[in-house]
Amino acid sequence: MKVNRSIIQLRRFEVEEKRRQIRDIEAMIEDFERMVADLQRQIDMEQQRSGITDVNHYNYPTFAKAALQRRNNLQESIEGLTKQLATARQELADAEEELAKLEVEMKNGTDSEATVRKAKSPGRQYANAVSITPIPMSARSL
Numbered sequence: 262m263k264v265n266r267s268i269i270q271l272r273r274f275e276v277e278e279k280r281r282q283i284r285d286i287e288a289m290i291e292d293f294e295r296m297v298a299d300l301q302r303q304i305d306m307e308q309q310r311s312g313i314t315d316v317n318h319y320n321y322p323t324f325a326k327a328a329l330q331r332r333n334n335l336q337e338s339i340e341g342l343t344k345q346l347a348t349a350r351q352e353l354a355d356a357e358e359e360l361a362k363l364e365v366e367m368k369n370g371t372d373s374e375a376t377v378r379k380a381k382s383p384g385r386q387y388a389n390a391v392s393i394t395p396i397p398m399s400a401r402s403l
Contacts, residue, residue: 279353
């Protein structure tokens with residue numbers, strides 16, 4: 262049994278999709294880091310204006326407290342996205358390796374039955390996909 266070109270195209274699509282996901286995650290991390298730095302500057306300015314740097318002081322600026330909480334939330338989001346990025350990079354490496362194997366097998370004109378079965382199985386990210394039901398023409402709005 263030979264590797265089908267459509268299987269290779271599917272794997273190439275999956276690799277490109279994973280690369281896009283990585284770019285999106287990296288962009289989100291950069292945006293969040295920029296927001297954290299901006300909030301930190303605002304917090305510093307507010308503390309300097311009020312002369313109070315102790316967060317537990319009864320007269321600590323409310324704006325600085327809110328900005329501090331938002332900054333902390335963004336930092337937690339950055340940590341979560343960093344973990345998600347590491348996972349996405351590993352999945353990309355796995356997908357690229359699988360694609361390379363399929364391309365070599367196609368070039369050689371040989372492959373194993375297990376490889377073809379594995380190649381035809383949907384990727385992990387598609388395993389839990391929601392089925393899409395068509396909308397009747399009468400229900401569509403123009």
